[in-house]
Amino acid sequence: MRPDTVEAAPLPPRSFPTPTGRLLRALVYAFSAVAGIVWALVAYVNLPMMDRGVPGAGAWPLFLSCAVVVSSLVGLLTEWRAGPSEEDDTPLQLPAGRHLRHLVLFVASLLLYYALLPVLGFLLASVAMLFACQVIFLAPRRYWRKLAMALVLGLAVHLLFAVVLDFSLPQGVLGLL
CATH class of the missing domain: 1.10.287 (Helix Hairpins)
Structure with a gap:
């Protein structure tokens, strides 16, 4: 050099x-x-x-x-x-730990809701989705209260769209009854 x-x-x-x-x-x-x-x-x-x-x-x-x-x-x-x-x-920090678990479970429940909507119908699939979201994000006890809340909200949304607004919603297994 x-x-x-x-x-x-x-x-x-x-x-x-x-x-x-x-x-x-x-x-x-x-x-x-x-x-x-x-x-x-x-x-x-x-x-x-x-x-x-x-x-x-x-x-x-x-x-x-x-x-x-x-x-x-x-x-x-x-x-x-x-x-x-x-x-x-x-x-940017990606979620980790409990927050990552909540995110993954929520996305999985949305995909499951989408898949079960034609089979179970709007009412049953919505109640199941609302119950799953409460179990994922809220304290893990008093499941009967979570189920009651999911039933009330699911029925209220179903009545709003199916009866009041006269929308055609997927019936699923309830349509067979």
Whole structure:
């Protein structure tokens, strides 16, 4: 090596930025907006908007998807206008321990609800889902109270949509009776 040359320091390994809370919120808003648009298109194409002069089966999903898109765009705009803050630079921490277990159980119960909805029907599947959520997130005792609460809420939601709003809900095994 010649005495007049300087040896270059080795380059540090390339690292990617750690996701932060602000980035994650922006991604969730953007994903929600896209999902809302897709849901609106699916509802508009596949479901009737009007049925005998009253809102049809596609009206409610279309309304909800529009609300999701608007609220997601408002969230994105709010994030963009707020600018960065010191707390947004903290690295994203994924849930661990009890919180991770709650998250996994909740997602599994949602998937199970979706799978059992056509088989059990809206009422039974909703009561089972509400009971499961209470068992996952609340203190693990007094199961009879949790079951009673799930039955009351499930029946109330079923009556609201099936009787008051006259929506056609999956009947499942109750439709065979």
